[in-house]
Amino acid sequence: MPTARNVLSPDALAMVQTIAETGSFAAAARARNMVPSALTYRVRQMEDALDVLLFDRSSRQARLTAAGAELLREGARVLADIDAIANRVKRVATGWEPQLTIAVDSIINHATVMELCKDFLAPDPPTRLKLRDETLSGTLEALTSGQADLALGVALDAGTAPGLQREPLGTVRFAFVVAPHHPLAREPEPLSDDVIRRHRAVAVADSVQRGGGITVGLLPGQDVLTVSSMPAKLDAQLRGLGVGFLATCLAQPYMDTGRLVVKSVERAEQSIPFSYAWHKGGKAAQGRALQWWLERLKNRVTRAALLGLIATSLPH
């Protein structure tokens, strides 16, 4: 007793295609190096399993019924799927992961990440790439929760989790900067906490999904404008909507042109080391995609470019 799952093999669907293309059972049998009765037998098997006639045989050449035409149409898509799957399974067996998810902190230079993606994807690897934008403790959490395979831009004091490997990217200096038209621009230095507290701060929202998240650099009782990334924080401060620390590498072009002014403050100035992290496991446990990225991240210039410390010009 044949069932649909037994007889609707890709080869059977391909046979229906050949019949439609050649116009007759006889021609299709010749094209497939079969004897006509074998082809008749197999079509019958399909018709029995589906309990419908796929072909109208009242004329000399058998013609597709409406049901047969429907099977032809839908079957073409399944055929393409199967061929793609077979190809994909074979390629994954070579050691490449089906997918690699990278959590990218908003401090990380976006253009550099894109350049790396371009290099990775150029030889058409089997691995699909997925980027997730994160901020603050959300970057590491994506990794520890298993939602990401690699995290770029983890602050070194952001806690430690067992089972993770880390390597340093470099250190980012933060400066307290304001727009030149902001009232704080005219205050005598160094600025005290009391003076700063009277003005709105610009803060980046933590992208963490579990727990309360962290806030950085806020003074008690201070008004705050919350944005979703470091570039957005920069923009808000350029517009004089608020004040706060910015990575000097990010703010430097604007400091050079006078659109931002550095103010010295009584608080300790910040200088934070960032790293990248991935799950522990020897080289044998890592897919080739992750190995590719870890290899590229070893490069000193790449690291600096990711932190925006130099212009994007990666070595190959």
Add this chain to the structure above:
Amino acid sequence: MPTARNVLSPDALAMVQTIAETGSFAAAARARNMVPSALTYRVRQMEDALDVLLFDRSSRQARLTAAGAELLREGARVLADIDAIANRVKRVATGWEPQLTIAVDSIINHATVMELCKDFLAPDPPTRLKLRDETLSGTLEALTSGQADLALGVALDAGTAPGLQREPLGTVRFAFVVAPHHPLAREPEPLSDDVIRRHRAVAVADSVQRGGGITVGLLPGQDVLTVSSMPAKLDAQLRGLGVGFLATCLAQPYMDTGRLVVKSVERAEQSIPFSYAWHKGGKAAQGRALQWWLERLKNRVTRAALLGLIATSLPH
């Protein structure tokens, strides 16, 4: 020599699923009423065809490799597709079309069409329904060009094509109406062509795809605002953006509340009969979906509702 197209049958994919779910070859064999060696043989066939190991056999229970996991993941979708196709082919064989396309003129009452669609789709027929909005000669052309199976709202003087069947929906009266704040509202009646020509007309664009299309009711040299449907024409005239004829059934609520004013004109007033049309062919050549619609369109109340001559309350 097995190939991917031979061995990646839906039944084989289902077998991989059972192995993953039960956790071992032995349990999967029991679940499928097979002897263990038969299952081993079939897995081997798949592995040979794909030239990859789908299972790691170094432990007591065989475990999926990365390639095997990929096949499991992608295979689930193909399985669902195949089952849906088998179901669909069988239902199409019952006489229902895979798809029915209806061209609906913009004079037709939209809510009534939706009510009919709802009734048609309620018993979950195999036929997919596709509506196309058309205007003027585009409505009939969709039918004659084979892009629609049924046309609702064909003007009776819109030409005849061989091979079509027609039935009347009813007659729509058109009145020349203007917004009360429009300058023409204060002109003495009946309005001559010379007076009308000085004011912008609102015209509906013909949706026809071949040929130049037709324009209705424009005077030579008259300014025109072209919109895409009768409801849009009504809206433009309510806003006093232009003037022209409107179906009285469409304009009546606004005439009653004084938002539109009827003006008598020297030109002959329009009263146009509309019909619906489909391809010639006896009942045996029509799918059951088209038959359903033709049966419903025989009803006198349905016809009036489609022309907006009565409120939408269809008999079942």
Add this chain to the structure above:
DNA sequence: CGGCATCATTCAAAATATTTGAATGAAGGA
């Protein structure tokens, strides 16, 4: 209209593929 080529099918035999069941070696739990 008749003849002929070619179509799809039937049928039984041949060939091939799949399944069975017993035996074996290995993993892993108590």
Add this chain to the structure above:
DNA sequence: TCCTTCATTCAAATATTTTGAATGATGCCG
């Protein structure tokens, strides 16, 4: 260490598919 249960091997049994000859039907061409 012993025992259960795992996956595999192997040859025989069973099932399925293919073959090839014969047949009846369609439809083209002279």
